[in-house]
């Protein structure tokens with residue numbers, strides 16, 4: 001516990017106290033970078049471009065439209081949309097007017113989507129045309145929603161026999177945009193995002209204006225994502241989940257040009273945009289980048305302006321970092337979660353690391369990195385005792401900070417333990433502050449009382465030339481309780497027979513991990529089950545292999 005000092009004993013400053021308003025990020029961009037472009041690949045198929053000044057004007061029209069629809073401060077407004085300029089206008093129009101922008105992840109199961117719309121009590125839902133079929137199914141189960149607004153112009157409006165649809169462009173054309181952004185308590189809720197709910201019901205993280213602006217400051221800094229007006233940023237990570245890692249806020253804050261990829265996330269479409277819009281930096285999960293790298297390789301393409309990409313959401317395999325390096329792209333490894341707005345740590349080298357051999361530098365860069373200023377971290381053992389930051393001891397990772405939740409939306413009991421948020425991740429922290437995830441606490445393999453990191457095993461496995469995706473799970477073992485089983489999707493064109501390949505993969509681990517960590521068995525499947533956010537769905541795999549017997 002930190003000691004405190006009574007307010008009466010302090011000499012208070014004479015500085016202005018201005019609430020940190022999300023709307024001020026966009027007005028700042030308009031005033032300072034008014035002509036900087038925002039480019040979007042639309043669901044209509046074409047490329048749309050306009051400027052920060054245009055975006056700010058339309059965000060004010062959105063705010064006026066919401067008020068006309070009867071949406072007031074604190075009301076939740078849902079969005080089901082890809083990364084694009086209209087979604088950005090909604091981010092600002094909704095939060096800027098004091099309502100709460102509830103981004104909905106369309107990749108969740110249908111019953112999860114209706115659950116969160118009802119839990120949030122969304123009054124209005126804005127959606128991209130491509131989600132109409134989903135909306136039609138949702139409608140009967142979502143009594144709180146009064147308006148379903150399609151993000152389209154009148155010419156491209158779809159017809160529906162089931163839903164009374166309103167047209168976004170028609171509605172905002174009725175507004176003048178002569179709207180002054182209100183100023184209010186910076187701790188008011190601004191946005192709501194539910195976790196993927198891989199275990200149990202999805203839970204809502206309710207962000208504030210203050211936490212969002214502070215997260216934008218910290219994540220834009222040099223050494224964090226290093227976002228500036230000299231950059232062209234393509235956020236591939238979706239705006240419908242964890243706020244596209246805060247880029248819709250950090251880009252206007254710094255004046256970076258934004259390139260939104262819309263719904264087309266295949267390697268070729270991403271490459272085209274990177275090339276034609278001179279993208280310098282992007283951000284996304286490893287599965288997306290695997291597609292881009294494959295396209296570039298197969299088509300012998302090269303990058304001209306693309307220099308950096310932020311990878312997070314799952315561990316970035318060393319092999320992927322190396323592949324990007326061959327194309328002149330530096331990978332910045334970051335860690336975070338919905339409950340952290342989302343960024344907690346970013347990996348990077350200090351001046352003193354620059355003279356170290358490449359292998360040592362890579363070892364640092366492959367970790368999840370140091371906490372951003374504003375986030376504190378510690379690791380604890382099963383009894384809650386703090387473990388040393390020696391890079392070896394691993395335990396449950398706890399965090400606290402200005403953009404960490406203190407409770408879930410409408411939950412009675414806070415998840416905090418003595419003021420710290422338990423992340424559910426297991427990690428090490430080294431003497432230099434670098435954190436490295438070794439597992440999700442529910443995924444660690446407990447073999448004879450010792451822990452095996454499933455992530456370390458997967459990282460080695462994906463470096464094997466025949467392996468496309470690998471997941472390591474625990475299966476029951478009569479003597480050791482649990483032993484690792486490696487589940488593999490082979491690369492296309494691999495013809496080796498499975499018994500030989502299995503032995504070859506097991507041999508591949510020798511010298512790369514401790515002998516007793518080598519998976520006891522390797523199973524091959526055609527398609528890897530993935531979660532709504534593109535992560536390995538270990539729950540399904542454990543179910544699939546629950547009767548798997550290991551050879552004694």
Ligand code: ADP
Pocket residue numbers: 194195196197198242311312313314315316333334335336337338339342368423424425437439440531533535
């Ligand atoms: P959910 O998938 O439940 O919605 P998030 O998208 O918030 O959750 O993901 C948070 C989790 O993703 C973290 O707790 C961690 O397990 C994992 N994660 C995020 N970034 C990384 C990373 N760079 N390396 C390993 N795991 C990561």
